Amino acid sequence: MASGPVILPAEPVVVSLLHYDDIVENQTIPAGYPIVCVTPCDPKYPHYNATERLCREMAIDMSNIHFSWEISTPTIDDQLGTVVSHQVSDELTIERDLSDGIYHALRDSTVYSSVEERVLDSAFFGPNFRVRCLAQPVQANGTLATPSRSRPVSIAADQSLCPPFSPSDSSGQQPFKAFLAYVNASDAQHPDTMKIEVQLPHADGMVPIISTTPLHGIRYVLSEPSYRSHHRCSNLHPGLGFLLETNGNDVSPRNPYEFSKSLRQESTVRLYRHLDSSDCLWHFKAWFTMTELVEMCGGYVASNYQVEIFFLIQVLME
Numbered sequence: 001m002a003s004g005p006v007i008l009p010a011e012p013v014v015v016s017l018l019h020y021d022d023i024v025e026n027q028t029i030p031a032g033y034p035i036v037c038v039t040p041c042d043p044k045y046p047h048y049n050a051t052e053r054l055c056r057e058m059a060i061d062m063s064n065i066h067f068s069w070e071i072s073t074p075t076i077d078d079q080l081g082t083v084v085s086h087q088v089s090d091e092l093t094i095e096r097d098l099s100d101g102i103y104h105a106l107r108d109s110t111v112y113s114s115v116e117e118r119v120l121d122s123a124f125f126g127p128n129f130r131v132r133c134l135a136q137p138v139q140a141n142g143t144l145a146t147p148s149r150s151r152p153v154s155i156a157a158d159q160s161l162c163p164p165f166s167p168s169d170s171s172g173q174q175p176f177k178a179f180l181a182y183v184n185a186s187d188a189q190h191p192d193t194m195k196i197e198v199q200l201p202h203a204d205g206m207v208p209i210i211s212t213t214p215l216h217g218i219r220y221v222l223s224e225p226s227y228r229s230h231h232r233c234s235n236l237h238p239g240l241g242f243l244l245e246t247n248g249n250d251v252s253p254r255n256p257y258e259f260s261k262s263l264r265q266e267s268t269v270r271l272y273r274h275l276d277s278s279d280c281l282w283h284f285k286a287w288f289t290m291t292e293l294v295e296m297c298g299g300y301v302a303s304n305y306q307v308e309i310f311f312l313i314q315v316l317m318e
Contacts, residue, residue, distance in 0.1 A: 005145065005146060006058055006059070006060060006137050006139050006145040006146075007058070007137075007145055007146045007148065008039055008040055008041065008055075008060070008135060008137065008145075008148040009040050009041075009051050009054035009055060009058065010040040010045075010047065010051050010148075011040075011148050011149065011150055011151065012037050012038055012039045012040070012133055012135045012148055012149075012150045013037075013038050013045070013046065013150055013151070014029075014035055014036070014037055014038070014131060014132060014133050014150050014151075014152075014153045015027055015029065015035065015036060015038060015153075016028075016029045016030060016033055016034075016035055016036075017033055017034040017035065017036050017119060017255075017256060017257050017263070018030070018033055018255060018256055020036055020038070020044055020256060020257060020263075021044065021256060023038065023044060023045075023046050024046070025046070028156050028159060029153055029154070029155050029156055030155070030156050030159035030160060030161060030204075031122065031125070031126050031127045031129075031155050031156065031157075031159070031160055031161075031204045031205060032122050032160050032161035032162055032203075032204030032205060033122055033161055033255065034119050034120060034121050034122055034264065035119070035120050035122075035125075035131060035153075036118055036119045036120075036263065037067050037069075037118045037119075037120075037133035037135055037150060038118075039062065039065060039118075039135045039148075040054070040055060041055035041060050041062045041065075041137075042062055058137075059140075060137045061137070061138070064137065064138045065118070065135050065136065065137050065138065066116065066135070066136045066137075066138060066144055067116055067117055067118045067133060067134065067135055067136075068105060068106070068115065068116055068133070068134045068136075068147075069105070069106045069115055069120050069124070069131065069132070069133050069134070070103040070104060070105050070106065070131070070132050070133075070134070070149075071103065071104060071106060071124065071125055071129055071130065071131050072101030072102060072103045072104070072129065072130040072131075072152070073101070073104075073129060074101075074126075074127070074128035074129060075101065101130050103130070103132065103152075106120075106124060108219065108222075108223050109223060110123075110207075110222040110223060111222055111223070111225075111228065111236055111237075111238070111267065112207065112222075112265075112267055112268055112271045113265060113267070113268045114265060117265060118133075118135075118263075119263050119264050119265075120133070121264075121268060122204065122205055123205055123206070123207045123316065125155055125205070126155065126204070126205045127155055127156065127157035127160075127204075128154065128155060128157050129154070129155045130152045130153065130154050130155075131152065131153055131155065132149060132150045132151065132152040132153070133149070133150045134147045134148065134149050134150075135147065135148050135150075136148070160204045161204055161255075161277065161280075162201075162202045162203050162204050162206075162277070162280035163203065163204070163280075164203045164204075165201040165203055165280075175200065175201050176198070176199070176200045176313055177197075177198070177199040177200070178196070178197065178198050178199075179195075179196070179197040179198075180194060180195070180196055180309065181194070181195045181197075182194055182195075183195050183287065190287040192289070193287040193288060193289055194287070194288055194289070194290065194293055195285065195286075195287050196242075196285065196286050196287075196288065196309075197283070197284070197285045198210055198242070198282075198283075198284040198285070198313070199281060199282065199283055199284075200281070200282050200313060200315075201280060201281055201282070202275055202277075202280045202281060202282055203280070206315055206316065207271075207315075207316040208235070208282055208313060208314075208315055208316075209221070209222075209234070209235065209236065209313070209314040209315075209316060210234055210235045210242060210284060210312075210313055211231045211233065211234035211235075211236065211312050212231075212233040212234070212297040212298045212299070212309055212310060212312070213230055213231050213232075213233075213234070213298060213312070214312060215231075215312055215314050218314060218316070221236065222236075222316075232296040232297065233286070233288065233292075233293075233296055233297035233298075235271070235274075235284055238266075238267045238270055239270075241286050242274075242284040242285070242286045243270055243271065243274075244286065251273060251274075251275070251276050251277075254277045254278050255277060258272065258277070259272065259273060293309060297309055298310070
């Protein structure tokens with residue numbers, strides 16, 4: 001049992017979740033897939049055979065470590081690799097490689113994913129970003145130990161899982177599709193309801209926000225529950241509307257830990273079960289009664305007894 005201050009016996013490393021089972025030095029980290037902060041107390045750590053005993057002696061509980069993340073956004077100097085000199089005094093001059101960038105702590109979690117977990121969702125970074133993590137064991141008295149910071153890693157600019165798509169083709173046709181259909185009373189699961197389906201393409205770093213209510217102050221909508229309260233017919237409420245567990249598609253995982261709730265948050269997995277990563281396409285569907293469509297979703301009944309409803313789709317990129 002550790003008697004003094006607790007500190008990780010080695011610095012953590014950041015790798016793509018694609019490579020979590022096979023970590024080697026200088027692996028390429030593609031955009032479009034989560035990254036994971038691997039501590040020396042994690043059996044997946046590259047030198048775990050040397051750090052395991054030290055973690056045990058320090059009584060570090062791998063399941064009780066606080067994580068945070070810092071990012072550096074790309075600049076023109078990323079391509080130039082510029083080095084500048086800054087004269088502090090007559091005796092001291094500091095050289096700084098501008099390509100290393102300035103790091104900012106991620107502080108705003110979203111309804112879908114947190115910035116205080118060991119896995120960071122790909123919505124928080126993009127090509128040429130630099131990312132590093134901080135890991136702090138929680139001590140016996142509940143306080144956080146001294147943080148250990150990983151070395152920064154660069155997100156590859158030449159590798160992607162889902163490439164960017166054009167907002168519209170040459171004919172002006174939008175790539176988003178929405179369908180509204182009546183489900184009759186004989187249906188076993190959703191009798192006498194209106195089925196809504198929405199399909200849209202995916203690109204690395206994208207998070208689609210769907211709602212029948214205008215989206216204002218999207219940052220607050222994503223982070224503050226009170227701002228989401230009137231978006232009843234949306235994909236902003238875990239367990240409701242388009243994110244009902246039973247509404248998820250039967251999509252098989254294509255990549256390692258894609259739907260792993262032991263590594264990724266349940267809210268994150270619930271969202272990404274609507275993404276078919278094999279064809280880079282989001283599929284959302286929900287069922288509402290006629291009353292719900294009118295009273296909750298803002299729809300209205302036209303003179304020919306048809307229901308009309310408008311959808312607002314906002315695409316968030318890193």
